[in-house]
Structures are given as structure tokens and as C-alpha cells.
Amino acid sequence: MSGKTNQGHFFEDYHVGLKLNHATPRTVHDGDAAMYQALYGSRFAMQSSWDFASPQSSLRNPVMDDLLVFHTVFGKTVPDVSLNAVANLGYAECRFLSSVESGDTIQAYSEVIGVKENSNGKTGIVWVRTKGFANVDRPVLEYVRWVMVKKRDAASPTPETVVPDLAKVVAPDALSVPAGLDWTRYDYTAAGEPHRLRDYTVGEVIDHVDGVTLTDAEHMMATRLWQNTAKVHFDVTAREGGKRLIYGGHIMSMARALSFNGLANAQLIAAINGGAHANPAFAGDTVRAWSEVLDTTPTNAPGVGAIRLRLVATKGGPAGALRGEDGKYLPDVLLDLDYWALMPV
Amino acid sequence: MSGKTNQGHFFEDYHVGLKLNHATPRTVHDGDAAMYQALYGSRFAMQSSWDFASPQSSLRNPVMDDLLVFHTVFGKTVPDVSLNAVANLGYAECRFLSSVESGDTIQAYSEVIGVKENSNGKTGIVWVRTKGFANVDRPVLEYVRWVMVKKRDAASPTPETVVPDLAKVVAPDALSVPAGLDWTRYDYTAAGEPHRLRDYTVGEVIDHVDGVTLTDAEHMMATRLWQNTAKVHFDVTAREGGKRLIYGGHIMSMARALSFNGLANAQLIAAINGGAHANPAFAGDTVRAWSEVLDTTPTNAPGVGAIRLRLVATKGGPAGALRGEDGKYLPDVLLDLDYWALMPV
Amino acid sequence: MSGKTNQGHFFEDYHVGLKLNHATPRTVHDGDAAMYQALYGSRFAMQSSWDFASPQSSLRNPVMDDLLVFHTVFGKTVPDVSLNAVANLGYAECRFLSSVESGDTIQAYSEVIGVKENSNGKTGIVWVRTKGFANVDRPVLEYVRWVMVKKRDAASPTPETVVPDLAKVVAPDALSVPAGLDWTRYDYTAAGEPHRLRDYTVGEVIDHVDGVTLTDAEHMMATRLWQNTAKVHFDVTAREGGKRLIYGGHIMSMARALSFNGLANAQLIAAINGGAHANPAFAGDTVRAWSEVLDTTPTNAPGVGAIRLRLVATKGGPAGALRGEDGKYLPDVLLDLDYWALMPV
Known part of the structure; x- marks a missing residue:
């Protein structure tokens, strides 16, 4: 049988500083927005209406839902981070850095920033900081995620524990507002409330x-x-x-x-x-x-x-x-x- | 508990002449057309093929299915008209006024044109005339709908009954044909019958x-x-x-x-x-x-x-x-x- | 009752040389690509990413998945070929001749190239060669399919048997490579393996x-x-x-x-x-x-x-x-x- 199939990584495969270039860049577009609409029925006006969004922003194309961007970046990390995950333990320091527009191509990269073997010797926790980019070099998303992953072999040596120091809350001055966003003439009637x-x-x-x-x-x-x-x-x-x-x-x-x-x-x-x-x-x-x-x-x-x-x-x-x-x-x-x-x- | 959630309107909230500006303009596009295709499997050539539609019309972009437009306008009215409806009783005088193309943004407005409390004192009928527009000011759809709505309080006073006079049939000379439509060189083979x-x-x-x-x-x-x-x-x-x-x-x-x-x-x-x-x-x-x-x-x-x-x-x-x-x-x-x-x- | 409904063809309706112009040209686009993505979760980089595909091809627009094109052409043949099919028996000599891009309009034509009545006298086998075109005249797909179809009337005369001679394998020199495709600087990391x-x-x-x-x-x-x-x-x-x-x-x-x-x-x-x-x-x-x-x-x-x-x-x-x-x-x-x-x- 061929050994070419990805079986996912195990706890031993991760070490602090390991860089992961996740596969399959993905161009997101109006078609994805329609699927997202059909799946969730979102009514937020900024994503629903180009006539609403364009006068109060510097968007050149319809904007993708923020969570669609999150899921797209997250999805790219799955084969490298969580295919053998026992549990998805948490998120922190997730910031949306720039609007993703219809036609942008999303790529994702991660770096391992923490590892800690569990006392049972069978599993460990891995922390990764993931960054998403649009069109090669425009940062659009950054977040830390930690997962519990199986060891391939319980007899593997225990790595030095490194637990990253993560902010409980993204500080207000670290919040990114999309370039050109201006809500001084916001239409509350169109927006719905x-x-x-x-x-x-x-x-x-x-x-x-x-x-x-x-x-x-x-x-x-x-x-x-x-x-x-x-x-x-x-x-x-x-x-x-x-x-x-x-x-x-x-x-x-x-x-x-x-x-x-x-x-x-x-x-x-x-x-x-x-x-x-x-x-x-x-x-x-x-x-x-x-x-x-x-x-x-x-x-x-x-x-x-x-x-x-x-x-x-x-x-x-x-x-x-x-x-x-x-x-x-x-x-x-x-x-x-x-x-x-x-x-x- | 916050009172910010929309619980829908009740019969007492409607009176003849009340104008409702419905929320969330919606840009419709090729992605929606693909969803519509997957959901219904429509084969009408005008919506299926740009090569079929464009030579015999003045369309600048692919045309949306008429019922997709109807549903989009209808959907906008739900939070303001029928969230507490007991029954959707009927439609009349519905006219499609202009083709909706991929990229158009749809908005909807209604006016109450009739109210009639039911003899049980617990419900009433509300008639609304709804108009849909593309890109702010191009009329695309107009129709009357009437629904049975609950009273918030059976003790509320009974309003004066106003029942609108509605046409049984849209008259032939009131039918709107999309600008530029020309079927003198129609391709029956491509169309399927x-x-x-x-x-x-x-x-x-x-x-x-x-x-x-x-x-x-x-x-x-x-x-x-x-x-x-x-x-x-x-x-x-x-x-x-x-x-x-x-x-x-x-x-x-x-x-x-x-x-x-x-x-x-x-x-x-x-x-x-x-x-x-x-x-x-x-x-x-x-x-x-x-x-x-x-x-x-x-x-x-x-x-x-x-x-x-x-x-x-x-x-x-x-x-x-x-x-x-x-x-x-x-x-x-x-x-x-x-x-x-x-x-x- | 009206006789306008298509009930599908029967075995007697086919003869070698019969040409079938299949109905409903279909413009395929990004919306269809998103539906395909949601239905199958494909990760091949050429269809997933415009940034991946465009530098190593002469594509002007995102490329549609090859099987999406196959299914689209196949679907057009169903009302004329297999609505009364008892079984879909096989495919041969299927070649993808040119990339289909977002915005292309697909049409399909078939010719009957073989017929053979079964010994039971109730069914027969029909071979058709189907060709798909983009934007009227660019060939994109060609294949032979054979199906078992019911006879309308078992008493109909048996046609002369014609069984086409079909290649077991498309020869390497008959394979079509999309114009401009160049994989000398292929990115294996982005592609995933x-x-x-x-x-x-x-x-x-x-x-x-x-x-x-x-x-x-x-x-x-x-x-x-x-x-x-x-x-x-x-x-x-x-x-x-x-x-x-x-x-x-x-x-x-x-x-x-x-x-x-x-x-x-x-x-x-x-x-x-x-x-x-x-x-x-x-x-x-x-x-x-x-x-x-x-x-x-x-x-x-x-x-x-x-x-x-x-x-x-x-x-x-x-x-x-x-x-x-x-x-x-x-x-x-x-x-x-x-x-x-x-x-x-």
C-alpha cells in the first residue's frame, strides 16, 4: 500500500518554532458568499448589500463575512494541526486585520508556540499561532489555537514544557478597523435596528x-x-x-x-x-x-x-x-x- | 433582559397609511443564481444561459430568476409584516416591472392599505402593498399581500374596517415586458421545446x-x-x-x-x-x-x-x-x- | 390532457446517424464553483486558487472543475438519451479538450453511433458520441456513452445491429493539455503534497x-x-x-x-x-x-x-x-x- 496519504501529525511531530505552510490557497468570491447566506441566513447589512457597504468604506468589492474568513483559514490548518486532535481546547488573541473582498486568495501559515505533554503520557497540548494572508502578503487574520493531540508512541521522550503567555482579551488599542470605514452617516433603517x-x-x-x-x-x-x-x-x-x-x-x-x-x-x-x-x-x-x-x-x-x-x-x-x-x-x-x-x- | 429583540408586530400596530421601510438591502448575484439552480434545477434558457439571453434583450448582466426576486422582496417584509402571522391569506396585483441583473441591490418598502378585525376579536387581517427596488430607485416588483395577524391584546379597540379593492387579474395592458426584449429570432431548439x-x-x-x-x-x-x-x-x-x-x-x-x-x-x-x-x-x-x-x-x-x-x-x-x-x-x-x-x- | 410534455425517447426512436441538439445552454460561473466546493470539498489547487492557477496557465478566469463540466454536458443529454434508460452501461473515449472558465456557456450535441436490440425484444442498447462546446464553437469535451433503453413497443422491427469500435484507452498522444499550461515552477507546498x-x-x-x-x-x-x-x-x-x-x-x-x-x-x-x-x-x-x-x-x-x-x-x-x-x-x-x-x- 502506498505511503503517500496524509495520516496527520502526532504530538512528537511538533516542537516550538516549527513552521507550517498550510496547503491549498483558496480564492473566495461571491459564490461562497451565497453559500454562506444559504447556510446561515445572515442579515448584517455590510455583507448583505454592496450599496450599503461601499459608500461607508474603501472596499473595492463585496466583503466576505468575517467568520467565513476565519473558517477558511482554520480549515487550511486542519490537515497539519488537528487531524489527530482529541479536542480543540481554545482560542486567543484572534484579530481580524483587514477586510477580505470577493476575489481575494487566502493562504495560511502557522508556527508552534507551545507544547506540553499530559501526565498520562499518551497525549499532549500544542499551541499554534496561525496567520492568514490575502493575495500573498496582506495580513487578514491572526489567532492562537491550542489542541490536544495524540502521541504516536507513548514511549517517545517528553519535550520541555512551553506554555505561551496569552492575553485574556484583545486590548482596545489592538483592534483593527478596516481602512476607510466611516459610520458617521450610517443608515439605521436599512441596517434593521x-x-x-x-x-x-x-x-x-x-x-x-x-x-x-x-x-x-x-x-x-x-x-x-x-x-x-x-x-x-x-x-x-x-x-x-x-x-x-x-x-x-x-x-x-x-x-x-x-x-x-x-x-x-x-x-x-x-x-x-x-x-x-x-x-x-x-x-x-x-x-x-x-x-x-x-x-x-x-x-x-x-x-x-x-x-x-x-x-x-x-x-x-x-x-x-x-x-x-x-x-x-x-x-x-x-x-x-x-x-x-x-x-x- | 434586554428589550432590543424584534418580537414582530401585532394587529394593533397596523393602520391604513402606515409605511414600512424594510431592513437589509441585499445585493443578488451569480452566487445566488447557482444556489437557486441547485435548489430547483430550473432549465429556462433566459436564466440558464447568458449566450441565449443577451442577444435577445438589453441585459448587461445575467438575469435573476423572477421568483428569486419575489422571494428576496418577500423575505424583507417578514420581520415587519408576518412574524406573528397566523396565516398568509393571499396575493394580488403582483407585477414584475424590470429585470433584476446580477449585482443589483434589492430593497423593499410596504404600505398598509387595509385592516379588518376578525369577529373573534383575537386576530385581524392586514393588507399591505409592497414595492421592491433595484439600486435605490428602479422599480422591479410590486404586489399586495394579506395576512392574518394576532392582536397583542384582545381588549384593544377595533379599527375602522378598510378592505382594498383589488383586481382579480392583472390586465394585459398592465403587463411589463423587459426593455429591449425581442423574440423574433428565438431559438426553440436551445430553449428545449x-x-x-x-x-x-x-x-x-x-x-x-x-x-x-x-x-x-x-x-x-x-x-x-x-x-x-x-x-x-x-x-x-x-x-x-x-x-x-x-x-x-x-x-x-x-x-x-x-x-x-x-x-x-x-x-x-x-x-x-x-x-x-x-x-x-x-x-x-x-x-x-x-x-x-x-x-x-x-x-x-x-x-x-x-x-x-x-x-x-x-x-x-x-x-x-x-x-x-x-x-x-x-x-x-x-x-x-x-x-x-x-x-x- | 396536453401532449406537450417530454416523456423521453424509446429504443425505436434512435438510429445510427441521428443527431441530437440538446436543450438549454448553461453559463457556468463562480457560483457553480462554490456549490461544487460545498458539495465535494475538493482541494486541488488549480481550481481552488486563482493565484495558483493563473501564473502557470493562460487562463483568463477561474477554471471550472473538469467533472463539473462533464456533469453539465451529461445533464443536457439526459432528456434526449437516458430518460427511459434502464441502465447506464459505460463510457469510452472521453477527452477534455479545453479548460472551461467562469462565464463560459456550455452546449451539448450528440450523435447516435450504434444500436443493438437485446434478445428479449423489450430493450436495446444505444451508443451516442456527445460533444460539449463553450461559447458556441470551442470544443471542451467529447465522450461516448452507451445506455440500455426500453422499446416503446416490443413488436417494433429490430434495427440492423451496429456496434462501434471503441478504444480501450485514450492514447497518450490524444491527451489534450490546456493551452499555456506550464508546471516547471510548480509550488508543491501550496498544492499540498x-x-x-x-x-x-x-x-x-x-x-x-x-x-x-x-x-x-x-x-x-x-x-x-x-x-x-x-x-x-x-x-x-x-x-x-x-x-x-x-x-x-x-x-x-x-x-x-x-x-x-x-x-x-x-x-x-x-x-x-x-x-x-x-x-x-x-x-x-x-x-x-x-x-x-x-x-x-x-x-x-x-x-x-x-x-x-x-x-x-x-x-x-x-x-x-x-x-x-x-x-x-x-x-x-x-x-x-x-x-x-x-x-x-
């Missing part, structure tokens, strides 16, 4: 009301759109229980689209401070979402502020319920995402 | 033969494509019975695509005279379609006529069977649509 | 490892994308057993996408020497794939060679297992495809 940054208060909880029952066909189409090849999303024989595990990013996009109802002016994602896929999701689950306002800040761009939000996707609990008395996520919680969005002031 | 307007006779019934068994993934993707947010289409907990109700427009598009077989030259929809969603449709139902020729008329455009058709979607009955002895729709009938299509003479 | 033509040996078997469990929504969307109208793919009542038969081309595209893992540099399909849909596939089946290297050859284009591959899709057997002791395909084998792909030398 009157609420602007000053109308939100820290601690406010927003129930996004609507729900979507998931199907296998949709999450597979989504996951393939960003060329994510993790077996568990496609092959019912890859996990016990005979069900396809839904890619966590599908839940992120679904919750973000649901959050339009109450956060219609949180138009663009500027940063992701952290995120946890608290419980697995499967076809048949009905996803709901709520948000909590964590902070607000001005930016230097005209009319543009930023709102820090906790976006929680659930399969049934009441808005605001996140953890049990034991401090653990409630069983109905699917996603806990901490992010900064840009919003007119 | 030899039958032209003069080959059809009033009263003729056409069995479109084929059937499509519906799935949940597909109707949800369709409904999201036009940003229609009605809960019942997505959330299995939103209705008794635990099934997602399929958006009536999905059945319209499915039946229209099936009607190609026998009506391949009914290329463009010029008007919808009326329509009823006779029974609900669910995943697993197999949709079939038949048409009845109701009328024909010439137009002023070279080689272009119009055919008035009754398009009926069913889940199983014989072609031609519409109503029982009691005058009610048969239980297998899903849709009864009365429309004008443009066809070469 | 280091293996080039000289690294493969005849007889080598590659297990593509991954699996995808099929859904009805996806294969219907695929099949509609290329306007293939065969009832059995859509209508659960069209076959015994109440299941939709999955279009064989869906399995071809799925297997081809899976084959990236081990054959990432087999970028373009140059020819299909033969193919058999060995067993039917249904939703719920998990598709896997393996390849066997059958031959390699240089071409005249700089840095471009060709690899002849057997691509086998299965629903579970081990890589390399194709036929039982009786010489028949194993029950788990879905597809046996013999093709030439272009690969850097």
Missing part, C-alpha cells in the same frame, strides 16, 4: 429569540466550503454513536447570524478574545443564542466603536444561563464565544 | 410529470437565501407536530421549475394574479405539478406574447384535480398560483 | 483514507446544478424500495475529491478511458475511495505529465479489493473509473 453602541450597557443580556434545528447536509456543506477535512464531521463510522459531529465553527456562524436580532449593528467582528465549544452538537439539535455585553470602547475611525460580547449558543436553556453550580458549562451550552464587534457609536 | 404561444389553447391542462421529494436541508437553505426569518421554517419546536413548515415560496419555485416540462418557453413571469398555499408541505412530501392555460394575449414587444396559467403543486393527485365537491382544495393540493408568463408568439 | 509523477509506480495502490456519509439533500442539489432531470434521483416513488438513487456522477465527484489525499498533484482530468457504476448508492452509505496507478506518460507541455489511474469508490471494502472470485464487482464497490490526470513530472 436603531440600537447603537451607546444604547448597550455592560451586563445587558440579549435573548436572540429564534432557533434553528440542524441538519447533516448543511453542516457538511459548510465544512467542505472551507476545505476542512476532519473525518468526524463527515463519516458516521468515525465516532462512537454513529453520528457526525458538527464542526464547532458551524455553531459559531449560526449563533452569530441569530444574534442579528438585537445586535443588528454589530456589523463586523474585530477580534475573538476566547472561545469554548462547551458541548458537541449533532443534527436534530435546535440551536438558540443569547449575548451578554461585556465592554464597549471607542475607536479612532469616524463613528465607529467596538462592543465586547459574550455570544452563547445553546440547545435549549434560558438566556443568561451558562454554568452550573459546579462551575462547569451547562449541558445545553454549545458555544461560549468572547469577541469584539464594530458598531456605530 | 417547440411549443409557442399559438400552440396553447385555453383550458388545456399540462401534466408536468416529474416529482421531487422534499428535504429539510434544502428548504431551509432556500428560505435563508432570501433572509426570511419566520421561525416555523427552521425550528422544530415552533409548531405542534415537531416538523418544520416549508416556506410556501419553496413550493412555488419547485413547481415553476417542474413546469419547464411542457412550458419550456414560458420564460419570464410578468405578473401573479393570485395565489393560495392550499395545504402545508413538509419534508418527505413528493411535489408534482400541473398547469392549466387560462388566457393568452399579445404584447407590444417584438415576438413576445403572454400566457395566463394556473400552476398547481400537489403531493399526489391527478393533473387537473383541484377542488372537492365542497369547493375546497383537495388535501393533496399544496399551491394554486395564477400568473402571466411571457412566451414567444 | 510533494509527490510528482516520477514518484508513482505502476501497480501502486493508494488508500484515500477518508469517508463521507451521503445525504439526499446534497446529491439532489448536485444533480440539479447540472440540470439532470432523471426522476429516480429526486422522487422516492420512482423506484421500488422508496429510496432516491444517487446520480453516479455524484459518486465520481466525491471519490475524486477524496483522492486528493495521496494524489494532490493529479490536478486536472485529461481523459476518461472507461467507467462503471458497479452498484447503486443511497443516502446513508459511507463512500470511501482508493486508486491504482495504471500507467504514466510525458506530454509535450513543459513540466506536465499524465498519470493513468483506476479510481474506485466503495462503501466499505478494503483498498485494492475490486472483484470477487466470480469476476464480478464486489457488492461494496460503487464506481470503477479509469482516467488520465495531468500531474507535474
Whole structure:
């Protein structure tokens, strides 16, 4: 049998400083935007309407949804980072650096910045900093992700532990606002809600009301759109229980689209401070979402502020319920995402 | 809990003359056309082929399917008109005013033209006239729709009844033909059938033969494509019975695509005279379609006529069977649509 | 009842020399590429990235996947060739003659080149040579297909048997390389694997490892994308057993996408020497794939060679297992495809 097939890397294959040039550059375009629309039903005006976006930005072409960019970059890292991952443990220091427009080609590169073998000797944690670029050299996204990966051989020597020092929150002055963005003449009627940054208060909880029952066909189409090849999303024989595990990013996009109802002016994602896929999701689950306002800040761009939000996707609990008395996520919680969005002031 | 979420309007919120500026302009493009193609499999040559369409029109870009435009405008009205609707009662005076091309941005506006409280005091009927525009000011679609909406409070005062006077049929001289359309050198071979307007006779019934068994993934993707947010289409907990109700427009598009077989030259929809969603449709139902020729008329455009058709979607009955002895729709009938299509003479 | 509906042709309707001009030209574009991406998750760099493809070709626009072109041409032939087909028996002499770019309009023409009535007197075999063109006159695809078709009337006279003489393999010097293709500065890192033509040996078997469990929504969307109208793919009542038969081309595209893992540099399909849909596939089946290297050859284009591959899709057997002791395909084998792909030398 040929040895040409990629079986994925194991814990021993990673060391701090290892650089990974991820395969398959991907040109994203209007067709992808339409698929994204069909999969999530997003209504944010900046991505929905060229007539809305172009007068208040320096975009030359329709802008891709920020999470579509995130998933595309993430998907490229899967064959090199997480094909043998036991768990996707977290994200930090994720910043969206520049708008991605229809026609841009996305590439991704990662560097290993931490390794730590687990005490069981069978698995370890790997931290990678991933950067996404458009058209070779324009940085569009940067983030740290850490995953638990199997060792190929439990007898392999234990590497020196290196745990990176990661910011809990992307600092307001590190937020990137797309060049030319000007929201001083923002059209709230077209955007769908009157609420602007000053109308939100820290601690406010927003129930996004609507729900979507998931199907296998949709999450597979989504996951393939960003060329994510993790077996568990496609092959019912890859996990016990005979069900396809839904890619966590599908839940992120679904919750973000649901959050339009109450956060219609949180138009663009500027940063992701952290995120946890608290419980697995499967076809048949009905996803709901709520948000909590964590902070607000001005930016230097005209009319543009930023709102820090906790976006929680659930399969049934009441808005605001996140953890049990034991401090653990409630069983109905699917996603806990901490992010900064840009919003007119 | 935040009060920023849209819970939809109730009967008391509407009064004759109320103007509704619907949110989220939407740029439609080739990506949407591909999704529409994948969802319905339409074969009408005007939308399928730029080489077919461009020589016989003044189109500058590929034309969007008429029903894609209808659904896009309709979807924008849902949050303001029918989020609390008990039933979608009817359509009238629907005219397609101008071709929508790839790259056009669609906006929608409505005005309340009638209100009538029901005798039970708990619900009422609201009539709205909706207009769709491309690129701010080019009218592309106009129609009247009436829905039954819940009252927020049964004790609210009963408004004065205003029932608009609506045409049973869009008059032939009110039909709009796209600028520059010329079918004097129409290619029947490329279009797929030899039958032209003069080959059809009033009263003729056409069995479109084929059937499509519906799935949940597909109707949800369709409904999201036009940003229609009605809960019942997505959330299995939103209705008794635990099934997602399929958006009536999905059945319209499915039946229209099936009607190609026998009506391949009914290329463009010029008007919808009326329509009823006779029974609900669910995943697993197999949709079939038949048409009845109701009328024909010439137009002023070279080689272009119009055919008035009754398009009926069913889940199983014989072609031609519409109503029982009691005058009610048969239980297998899903849709009864009365429309004008443009066809070469 | 109207007689305008196409009921498909029967065996008596075909005679050697009959020319069929298939309906509905189809403009393919980025939107179709995105749907194809979502349906199969292909990662071949030539179709994924404009930045990868454009420097090493004379493409003016993004290139469509070769199988998307095959399916589009094939779909056009269905109403005229295989609507009443009992079985799709084989392919031969299939050559891809020119790249199809986003925006090209595809048309298809066939000529009957063979007929043979079966001894049962109820069915016969029809051979057709089909040609696909872009933008009226640029040849893009040519292939022979033979199908078993029902007779309308068993009493019809038996035609003279004509069985065409077909090549077992498209000869290396008949392979067409896209104009301007130059792989002398090919980027193996971006493409995803280091293996080039000289690294493969005849007889080598590659297990593509991954699996995808099929859904009805996806294969219907695929099949509609290329306007293939065969009832059995859509209508659960069209076959015994109440299941939709999955279009064989869906399995071809799925297997081809899976084959990236081990054959990432087999970028373009140059020819299909033969193919058999060995067993039917249904939703719920998990598709896997393996390849066997059958031959390699240089071409005249700089840095471009060709690899002849057997691509086998299965629903579970081990890589390399194709036929039982009786010489028949194993029950788990879905597809046996013999093709030439272009690969850097």
C-alpha cells in the first residue's frame, strides 16, 4: 500500500518554532458568499448589500463575512494541526486585520508556540499561532489555537514544557478597523435596528429569540466550503454513536447570524478574545443564542466603536444561563464565544 | 433582559397609511443564481444561459430568476409584516416591472392599505402593498399581500374596517415586458421545446410529470437565501407536530421549475394574479405539478406574447384535480398560483 | 390532457446517424464553483486558487472543475438519451479538450453511433458520441456513452445491429493539455503534497483514507446544478424500495475529491478511458475511495505529465479489493473509473 496519504501529525511531530505552510490557497468570491447566506441566513447589512457597504468604506468589492474568513483559514490548518486532535481546547488573541473582498486568495501559515505533554503520557497540548494572508502578503487574520493531540508512541521522550503567555482579551488599542470605514452617516433603517453602541450597557443580556434545528447536509456543506477535512464531521463510522459531529465553527456562524436580532449593528467582528465549544452538537439539535455585553470602547475611525460580547449558543436553556453550580458549562451550552464587534457609536 | 429583540408586530400596530421601510438591502448575484439552480434545477434558457439571453434583450448582466426576486422582496417584509402571522391569506396585483441583473441591490418598502378585525376579536387581517427596488430607485416588483395577524391584546379597540379593492387579474395592458426584449429570432431548439404561444389553447391542462421529494436541508437553505426569518421554517419546536413548515415560496419555485416540462418557453413571469398555499408541505412530501392555460394575449414587444396559467403543486393527485365537491382544495393540493408568463408568439 | 410534455425517447426512436441538439445552454460561473466546493470539498489547487492557477496557465478566469463540466454536458443529454434508460452501461473515449472558465456557456450535441436490440425484444442498447462546446464553437469535451433503453413497443422491427469500435484507452498522444499550461515552477507546498509523477509506480495502490456519509439533500442539489432531470434521483416513488438513487456522477465527484489525499498533484482530468457504476448508492452509505496507478506518460507541455489511474469508490471494502472470485464487482464497490490526470513530472 502506498505511503503517500496524509495520516496527520502526532504530538512528537511538533516542537516550538516549527513552521507550517498550510496547503491549498483558496480564492473566495461571491459564490461562497451565497453559500454562506444559504447556510446561515445572515442579515448584517455590510455583507448583505454592496450599496450599503461601499459608500461607508474603501472596499473595492463585496466583503466576505468575517467568520467565513476565519473558517477558511482554520480549515487550511486542519490537515497539519488537528487531524489527530482529541479536542480543540481554545482560542486567543484572534484579530481580524483587514477586510477580505470577493476575489481575494487566502493562504495560511502557522508556527508552534507551545507544547506540553499530559501526565498520562499518551497525549499532549500544542499551541499554534496561525496567520492568514490575502493575495500573498496582506495580513487578514491572526489567532492562537491550542489542541490536544495524540502521541504516536507513548514511549517517545517528553519535550520541555512551553506554555505561551496569552492575553485574556484583545486590548482596545489592538483592534483593527478596516481602512476607510466611516459610520458617521450610517443608515439605521436599512441596517434593521436603531440600537447603537451607546444604547448597550455592560451586563445587558440579549435573548436572540429564534432557533434553528440542524441538519447533516448543511453542516457538511459548510465544512467542505472551507476545505476542512476532519473525518468526524463527515463519516458516521468515525465516532462512537454513529453520528457526525458538527464542526464547532458551524455553531459559531449560526449563533452569530441569530444574534442579528438585537445586535443588528454589530456589523463586523474585530477580534475573538476566547472561545469554548462547551458541548458537541449533532443534527436534530435546535440551536438558540443569547449575548451578554461585556465592554464597549471607542475607536479612532469616524463613528465607529467596538462592543465586547459574550455570544452563547445553546440547545435549549434560558438566556443568561451558562454554568452550573459546579462551575462547569451547562449541558445545553454549545458555544461560549468572547469577541469584539464594530458598531456605530 | 434586554428589550432590543424584534418580537414582530401585532394587529394593533397596523393602520391604513402606515409605511414600512424594510431592513437589509441585499445585493443578488451569480452566487445566488447557482444556489437557486441547485435548489430547483430550473432549465429556462433566459436564466440558464447568458449566450441565449443577451442577444435577445438589453441585459448587461445575467438575469435573476423572477421568483428569486419575489422571494428576496418577500423575505424583507417578514420581520415587519408576518412574524406573528397566523396565516398568509393571499396575493394580488403582483407585477414584475424590470429585470433584476446580477449585482443589483434589492430593497423593499410596504404600505398598509387595509385592516379588518376578525369577529373573534383575537386576530385581524392586514393588507399591505409592497414595492421592491433595484439600486435605490428602479422599480422591479410590486404586489399586495394579506395576512392574518394576532392582536397583542384582545381588549384593544377595533379599527375602522378598510378592505382594498383589488383586481382579480392583472390586465394585459398592465403587463411589463423587459426593455429591449425581442423574440423574433428565438431559438426553440436551445430553449428545449417547440411549443409557442399559438400552440396553447385555453383550458388545456399540462401534466408536468416529474416529482421531487422534499428535504429539510434544502428548504431551509432556500428560505435563508432570501433572509426570511419566520421561525416555523427552521425550528422544530415552533409548531405542534415537531416538523418544520416549508416556506410556501419553496413550493412555488419547485413547481415553476417542474413546469419547464411542457412550458419550456414560458420564460419570464410578468405578473401573479393570485395565489393560495392550499395545504402545508413538509419534508418527505413528493411535489408534482400541473398547469392549466387560462388566457393568452399579445404584447407590444417584438415576438413576445403572454400566457395566463394556473400552476398547481400537489403531493399526489391527478393533473387537473383541484377542488372537492365542497369547493375546497383537495388535501393533496399544496399551491394554486395564477400568473402571466411571457412566451414567444 | 396536453401532449406537450417530454416523456423521453424509446429504443425505436434512435438510429445510427441521428443527431441530437440538446436543450438549454448553461453559463457556468463562480457560483457553480462554490456549490461544487460545498458539495465535494475538493482541494486541488488549480481550481481552488486563482493565484495558483493563473501564473502557470493562460487562463483568463477561474477554471471550472473538469467533472463539473462533464456533469453539465451529461445533464443536457439526459432528456434526449437516458430518460427511459434502464441502465447506464459505460463510457469510452472521453477527452477534455479545453479548460472551461467562469462565464463560459456550455452546449451539448450528440450523435447516435450504434444500436443493438437485446434478445428479449423489450430493450436495446444505444451508443451516442456527445460533444460539449463553450461559447458556441470551442470544443471542451467529447465522450461516448452507451445506455440500455426500453422499446416503446416490443413488436417494433429490430434495427440492423451496429456496434462501434471503441478504444480501450485514450492514447497518450490524444491527451489534450490546456493551452499555456506550464508546471516547471510548480509550488508543491501550496498544492499540498510533494509527490510528482516520477514518484508513482505502476501497480501502486493508494488508500484515500477518508469517508463521507451521503445525504439526499446534497446529491439532489448536485444533480440539479447540472440540470439532470432523471426522476429516480429526486422522487422516492420512482423506484421500488422508496429510496432516491444517487446520480453516479455524484459518486465520481466525491471519490475524486477524496483522492486528493495521496494524489494532490493529479490536478486536472485529461481523459476518461472507461467507467462503471458497479452498484447503486443511497443516502446513508459511507463512500470511501482508493486508486491504482495504471500507467504514466510525458506530454509535450513543459513540466506536465499524465498519470493513468483506476479510481474506485466503495462503501466499505478494503483498498485494492475490486472483484470477487466470480469476476464480478464486489457488492461494496460503487464506481470503477479509469482516467488520465495531468500531474507535474
